[in-house]
Amino acid sequence: MVGFFAEARAAHPPKKILLFYKTAAYKHLSIPSGIAAITKLGVENKFQVDTSSNASVFNQESLKKYNAVVFLSTSGDMLDSIQQLNFENYIHSGGGFMGIHGASAGEYAWPWYGKLLGAVFNGHPAQQQAVFRVVDSKHPSTRHIPLFWTIKEELYNFKNINPAIHVLLTVDESSYKGGTNGAYHPMAWHHKFEGGRAFYTALGHADDKYIDPIFLKHILYGIRYAMGR
Numbered sequence: 001m002v003g004f005f006a007e008a009r010a011a012h013p014p015k016k017i018l019l020f021y022k023t024a025a026y027k028h029l030s031i032p033s034g035i036a037a038i039t040k041l042g043v044e045n046k047f048q049v050d051t052s053s054n055a056s057v058f059n060q061e062s063l064k065k066y067n068a069v070v071f072l073s074t075s076g077d078m079l080d081s082i083q084q085l086n087f088e089n090y091i092h093s094g095g096g097f098m099g100i101h102g103a104s105a106g107e108y109a110w111p112w113y114g115k116l117l118g119a120v121f122n123g124h125p126a127q128q129q130a131v132f133r134v135v136d137s138k139h140p141s142t143r144h145i146p147l148f149w150t151i152k153e154e155l156y157n158f159k160n161i162n163p164a165i166h167v168l169l170t171v172d173e174s175s176y177k178g179g180t181n182g183a184y185h186p187m188a189w190h191h192k193f194e195g196g197r198a199f200y201t202a203l204g205h206a207d208d209k210y211i212d213p214i215f216l217k218h219i220l221y222g223i224r225y226a227m228g229r
Contacts, residue, residue, distance in 0.1 A: 015047040015067045015227050022053040024076025028102050030207045034072045037210035041220050047227065058083035063090040068197075068226035073102030073204065077109070084110055091116060091196035096226030100219060101204035104156065116198050118165040118189055119158035125178020127154045127205065132187060135167045141199075141221035142168045142188070145214055150175075154205035157181055165189040169201070188218070190225055199225045 019038055021031050035051055042049035050066075058079055063069070063086060071078075079087065084107075091097060097116060105121035107113040114120040132149040134142050155171060157180040169188035173179030188201040199222040209215045 015229075016065060017042070017047060017049055017223060017227065018057060018063075018066045018069045019049050019051045019072055020053070020057070020069060020074060020078075021051070021072045022055055022074055022078045023102075024078055025106065026075045026102065028073040028075075028205065030205060030210065031073055033207040033210040034100065034204065037216060038070065038072070038219070038223070041216065041223070045220060045224075047223070055079050055083050058086050060086055060089070063087070063095065064093075066090075066095070067228060068096035068098060068223060070098045070100065070223060070226070071103035072100050074099075075102050075106045078106055079110075084113075088112060088194075091198075092194055093196075094228075095196045096228055097193075097196065097198045098219075098222050098226040099198070099200040100222075101154075101156075101202060104158070104200065104202065114160055115162060116193050116196075118191060118198060118200050119161040119186065122157040122159040122180065124154050124156050125176070127152060128176050128178075130155055131172040131175035133170050133172060135170055139168055139190075139221070141190075141201075141218050141225065144217055145169070149214075151203075152206075153203055155179065156187070156202045158186070158202075161186065162191065165191045169203075188222075190222070197226055197228065199223075 039049045129152045134147050167186045167189045171185050171187045190199040
């Protein structure tokens with residue numbers, strides 16, 4: 001019987017994600033805190049986390065090892081044309097993607113990436129407190145969040161918002177200065193995309209988010225969605 005269970009475990013290896021954090025433009029100082037927090041989430045929730053800032057990992061052999069790829073505050077032009085194609089093929093093959101905060105601020109010349117992510121970064125005002133509103137209180141990534149949640153964040157504005165995204169969180173622009181999206185200002189969402197899955201949260205600018213249990217649970221279930229759970 002021992003051999004049977006060993007074989008069963010081998011047939012169902014643990015989920016594995018690639019945590020990618022290359023910055024070709026602005027570099028968020030919270031990236032090391034994010035790496036540490038997500039690695040810890042992996043240990044606690046039985047999924048493996050490989051970390052890299054080297055875009056060479058975006059090759060067919062490497063990508064097929066991962067249930068999801070997480071972009072942690074990446075920026076600028078991160079991937080060359082071959083790496084971009086490999087990532088597109090990964091999503092088309094049923095792969096998962098999650099973007100955290102700065103992940104929306106890059107690859108502007110690669111329209112497919114903006115569609116995968118669900119929107120494109122369009123600037124932000126100074127960090128300040130704002131009121132976030134839970135739109136979907138049944139989704140695991142938001143059902144633990146207060147319906148009206150006041151926190152300090154770097155509040156991203158967006159353009160080219162994909163109408164097919166399933167919005168989880170919005171921000172109330174009347175609660176702060178500098179919003180440009182109006183009454184409909186998504187800040188976290190997910191959607192199925194070209195055979196794969198994508199989850200994005202605009203939260204996660206500063207170190208304090210990566211020790212906040214509310215935010216950590218939010219990104220944990222974002223990762224689980226991207227992995228296909």
